[in-house]
Amino acid sequence: MPMNPDLEKERQGGTFDVEQLTHILDGGRDKTLKRHFLEQEVLKDPVFRGPDTRFLSREELFGELLRKHVAVIKKTQELSIDDINEASTIYSAAMNNNVGPLTLHSVAFVAPLDLMADDEQKKKWLIPAKKYEIIGCYAQTELGHGSFIRGLETRADYDVNTQQFVLNTPTETAIKWWVGGCVAVGDIGPKFGFGGVDNGYLCLNNVRIPRDNLLAKTGKVLEDGTYVKPENPKVVYGSMLGIRAALPKVGAYNLSKAVTIAIRYSCVRHQSEIKPGCGEPQVLDYQTQQHKLFPLLATAYAFHTVGVWMLDFHSTVMNEINEGHYHRLAEDHVLAAGLKAVINWKTHEGIEICRFSCGGHGYSLASSLPVIYVNHVANSTAEGETVILLLQTAVYLMKCVIDLEQGTPLDPSVAYLDQSFSKSEQWCSDVDMHSLLKAIQFRSKKFTEYVSSFVKKELMATGNQQLAFNKHKVILVECAKAHTEAVIMNAFVTKVDEILQSNPSVGKVLSLLCQIYGVTEILAHSGDYIQYEYLRKIDLDNIQDQLFKLYTYIRPEAVLLVDAFDFHDEVLKSILGRYDGQVYENMFKWAKASPFNKQDQGTFRKYIQQLKQAKL
Numbered sequence: 001m002p003m004n005p006d007l008e009k010e011r012q013g014g015t016f017d018v019e020q021l022t023h024i025l026d027g028g029r030d031k032t033l034k035r036h037f038l039e040q041e042v043l044k045d046p047v048f049r050g051p052d053t054r055f056l057s058r059e060e061l062f063g064e065l066l067r068k069h070v071a072v073i074k075k076t077q078e079l080s081i082d083d084i085n086e087a088s089t090i091y092s093a094a095m096n097n098n099v100g101p102l103t104l105h106s107v108a109f110v111a112p113l114d115l116m117a118d119d120e121q122k123k124k125w126l127i128p129a130k131k132y133e134i135i136g137c138y139a140q141t142e143l144g145h146g147s148f149i150r151g152l153e154t155r156a157d158y159d160v161n162t163q164q165f166v167l168n169t170p171t172e173t174a175i176k177w178w179v180g181g182c183v184a185v186g187d188i189g190p191k192f193g194f195g196g197v198d199n200g201y202l203c204l205n206n207v208r209i210p211r212d213n214l215l216a217k218t219g220k221v222l223e224d225g226t227y228v229k230p231e232n233p234k235v236v237y238g239s240m241l242g243i244r245a246a247l248p249k250v251g252a253y254n255l256s257k258a259v260t261i262a263i264r265y266s267c268v269r270h271q272s273e274i275k276p277g278c279g280e281p282q283v284l285d286y287q288t289q290q291h292k293l294f295p296l297l298a299t300a301y302a303f304h305t306v307g308v309w310m311l312d313f314h315s316t317v318m319n320e321i322n323e324g325h326y327h328r329l330a331e332d333h334v335l336a337a338g339l340k341a342v343i344n345w346k347t348h349e350g351i352e353i354c355r356f357s358c359g360g361h362g363y364s365l366a367s368s369l370p371v372i373y374v375n376h377v378a379n380s381t382a383e384g385e386t387v388i389l390l391l392q393t394a395v396y397l398m399k400c401v402i403d404l405e406q407g408t409p410l411d412p413s414v415a416y417l418d419q420s421f422s423k424s425e426q427w428c429s430d431v432d433m434h435s436l437l438k439a440i441q442f443r444s445k446k447f448t449e450y451v452s453s454f455v456k457k458e459l460m461a462t463g464n465q466q467l468a469f470n471k472h473k474v475i476l477v478e479c480a481k482a483h484t485e486a487v488i489m490n491a492f493v494t495k496v497d498e499i500l501q502s503n504p505s506v507g508k509v510l511s512l513l514c515q516i517y518g519v520t521e522i523l524a525h526s527g528d529y530i531q532y533e534y535l536r537k538i539d540l541d542n543i544q545d546q547l548f549k550l551y552t553y554i555r556p557e558a559v560l561l562v563d564a565f566d567f568h569d570e571v572l573k574s575i576l577g578r579y580d581g582q583v584y585e586n587m588f589k590w591a592k593a594s595p596f597n598k599q600d601q602g603t604f605r606k607y608i609q610q611l612k613q614a615k616l
């Protein structure tokens with residue numbers, strides 16, 4: 001199919017090599033080539049062809065995705081793929097923006113076995129689980145409790161005579177609920193999205209399991225019922241930590257898809273007239289459209305950068321823990337908590353902005369933006385609700401203030417809290433990314449000190465830390481967000497500095513995105529900078545001008561920047577986001593193919609006929 005002339009023209013501009021940026025995003029040319037190979041292994045294999053999942057009922061969708069997920073597993077085994085990124089490539093190429101029925105088996109059942117099973121148990125369960133000879137799920141949440149783990153009511157009473165645990169969900173609120181991939185007892189019913197996953201309920205009534213079913217790499221129960229505590233009790237939370245550490249990159253992936261669709265479509269879509277008689281411009285030429293999409297384009301790159309960094313950091317900490325060193329577990333937990341919370345929340349807002357920036361066609365499943373949205377938003381709740389996780393980060397920051405007062409060294413990711421910040425010169429409209437980072441770190445430091453003063457005062461008054469925290473939860477959450485933004489910007493600036501050395505042309509365009517991200521973040525909290533007397537009105541006016549100027553620099557690069565995400569059309573599955581930009585012809589073809597247009601109109605006639613019989 002010929003290329004849409006608008007997109008063809010867009011691809012003749014640009015100042016950097018798209019393929020080199022794709023290699024950087026993938027982690028090297030070899031990784032890109034391997035990803036292409038794996039995608040083609042899926043896309044050329046007829047077993048992965050099937051009905052357009054957007055036209056399927058919930059039952060049909062579950063069945064089709066289960067069929068495809070089994071095919072993904074077989075393909076992954078056939079190709080002897082071990083690497084999680086490569087497994088995810090095969091998975092994403094097949095799932096058409098859905099979450100597969102066996103995802104929780106991989107991310108929430110196999111992972112805890114790997115983390116907490118002793119060698120015997122690994123032989124018994126981990127090896128068959130990795131081969132899908134046993135299928136598991138993660139049944140923690142109950143009808144009455146999800147966030148407050150210490151409030152869970154399920155019981156496991158030890159019967160010393162039979163060396164067994166007797167499991168019970170003693171109350172209705174104890175019923176295990178939301179259990180992804182729980183095909184045993186029952187499905188909890190239709191959901192907002194996640195139609196590919198059968199989230200189930202599980203009632204336990206005197207279910208007996210052997211003592212050695214308790215994963216014993218960390219804590220264990222001896223034959224006489226004595227409980228041997230893990231060396232570090234927090235390791236039992238490790239499986240949640242693992243998924244949280246992965247979810248920032250999942251958020252970046254989903255936002256990159258949405259931004260690709262919205263920016264390509266905004267170049268194909270012509271609407272209204274700026275100068276009468278001069279034809280309808282591309283909607284991406286409107287400053288308002290750029291203001292919707294370019295900060296999100298910058299955010300997708302920022303989130304990808306920090307998502308990769310978080311996974312590397314978490315993997316290092318897990319290796320240290322395997323050798324018995326727990327000193328970085330707390331930092332790992334609060335980084336994963338803050339990044340998972342902020343990135344997934346901002347991503348779901350971003351996907352929604354991408355959807356309505358495509359007008360009516362964004363609302364059609366033909367765009368796939370609604371599909372990406374409803375499957376993504378779960379990540380702001382699942383694996384730790386946004387506020388809950390931000391409070392974890394906030395409590396850690398309060399401890400950092402005390403450490404500072406006591407002269408205890410801080411963890412690297414919060415070292416900036418011990419720095420002094422000053423800004424004397426007036427900002428013009430070309431503030432560099434390092435100055436923007438300093439400002440964002442300054443705000444986080446000031447906010448942390450400000451919140452800590454309130455919590456301390458409350459603690460002095462009540463002597464109760466939980467009460468003190470509970471009274472200031474709103475500003476504690478904002479404090480955690482401010483710190484997380486400093487972590488994101490720091491990761492982005494660090495990566496861009498590195499790329500400026502290795503590939504100046506790519507680095508330069510990324511530095512523009514980094515400035516857009518930083519300026520947008522500062523303008524979103526301009527009141528704080530005035531209140532803390534870090535910025536003046538003239539500074540804010542100048543960086544507002546800078547933002548609009550940056551949009552003009554990014555406009556000719558925009559399509560190339562989303563092309564660099566390198567989504568195959570069959571992976572993106574969006575008519576608005578097609579690489580060739582042939583939207584209208586394919587929208588019409590897609591609509592005509594809808595089963596709704598094929599179904600017998602008998603129903604329509606039957607009821608309308610009743611009206612006709614009535615005297616209207």
Ligand SMILES: CCCCC/C=C\C/C=C\C/C=C\C/C=C\C/C=C\CCC(=O)SCCNC(=O)CCNC(=O)[C@H](O)C(C)(C)COP(=O)(O)OP(=O)(O)OC[C@H]1O[C@@H](n2cnc3c(N)ncnc32)[C@H](O)[C@@H]1OP(=O)(O)O
Nearest residue numbers: 087088091106146147148149150234237241333382383384
């Ligand atoms: C075929 C190949 C497929 C490959 C697929 C590839 C990619 C996947 C693609 C897509 C994936 C998309 C979707 C799938 C993923 C996710 C979504 C789906 C399913 C989600 C599954 C679930 O939701 S499982 C249930 C999750 N539930 C929670 O998160 C509960 C949240 N609540 C808590 O964690 C806790 O209650 C708490 C932390 C809020 C409170 O803990 P508590 O012990 O009550 O009290 P505290 O004083 O706050 O904490 C004590 C102490 O522990 C530290 N700590 C807490 N948590 C952790 C942790 N996780 N790690 C380490 N440390 C922790 C805390 O800081 C305290 O420390 P101090 O005592 O030092 O202060």
Ligand SMILES: Cc1cc2nc3c(=O)[nH]c(=O)nc-3n(C[C@H](O)[C@H](O)[C@H](O)COP(=O)(O)OP(=O)(O)OC[C@H]3O[C@@H](n4cnc5c(N)ncnc54)[C@H](O)[C@@H]3O)c2cc1C
Nearest residue numbers: 138139140141145146147178179180378382383384385387
């Ligand atoms: C798609 C999806 C898949 C899931 N898969 C699984 C799974 O496979 N296995 C599993 O075990 N669970 C699963 N879950 C459950 C999920 O982990 C919980 O829904 C999540 O942890 C939130 O807990 P909750 O539902 O109890 O919400 P609640 O904690 O009841 O949250 C309700 C509101 O209360 C607020 N709140 C609660 N506590 C506090 C507090 N201390 N301070 C301030 N505000 C508070 C929250 O911020 C929120 O606004 C899944 C959920 C979804 C949506």
